Amino acid sequence: xxxxxxxxxxxxxxxxxxxxxxxxxxxxxxxxxxxxxxxxxxxxxxxxxxxxxxxxxxxxxxxxxxxxxxxxxxxxxxxxxxxxxxxxxxxxxxxxxxxxxxxxxxxxxxxxxxxxxxxxxxxxxxxxxxxxxxxxxxxxxxxxxxxxxxxxxxxxxxxxxx
Numbered sequence: 001x002x003x004x005x006x007x008x009x010x011x012x013x014x015x016x017x018x019x020x021x022x023x024x025x026x027x028x029x030x031x032x033x034x035x036x037x038x039x040x041x042x043x044x045x046x047x048x049x050x051x052x053x054x055x056x057x058x059x060x061x062x063x064x065x066x067x068x069x070x071x072x073x074x075x076x077x078x079x080x081x082x083x084x085x086x087x088x089x090x091x092x093x094x095x096x097x098x099x100x101x102x103x104x105x106x107x108x109x110x111x112x113x114x115x116x117x118x119x120x121x122x123x124x125x126x127x128x129x130x131x132x133x134x135x136x137x138x139x140x141x142x143x144x145x146x147x148x149x150x151x152x153x154x155x156x157x158x159x160x161x162x
Contacts, residue, residue: 038070
């Protein structure tokens with residue numbers, strides 16, 4: 001089942017807007033896992049490795065990357081490289097090519113397969129970007145309860161004490 005409701009607005013944007021929601025203790029629950037960079041897999045091609053080298057410091061700086069995330073990050077980089085190749089093909093040849101009849105007259109236009117491939121890859125990339133917190137709303141969704149703090153129970157769960 002998908003997530004319900006609109007995506008939460010990031011706390012720093014709420015503060016900029018002067019919203020009272022920003023004063024609540026949202027920041028204490030935002031995810032800040034310990035960093036630990038994963039090793040790049042040997043099978044990444046040059047384009048995917050370049051994406052890996054570019055993203056790794058940024059994700060590590062955000063604190064959303066651990067050694068366990070290596071496979072997902074390598075998958076993202078691999079998809080990114082494939083998407084770039086499909087987009088380069090489209091930029092070079094356009095989105096359509098003519099279909100001609102036996103007389104050499106243009107009968108209709110057909111979409112290159114790379115257009116559908118690029119679209120599908122873009123959707124997969126977007127999903128992985130959300131998982132890594134590479135969009136503002138995705139970063140706002142990454143939350144946790146601070147260690148040593150229990151979740152409130154009973155009636156106190158309805159009040160923001162603190």
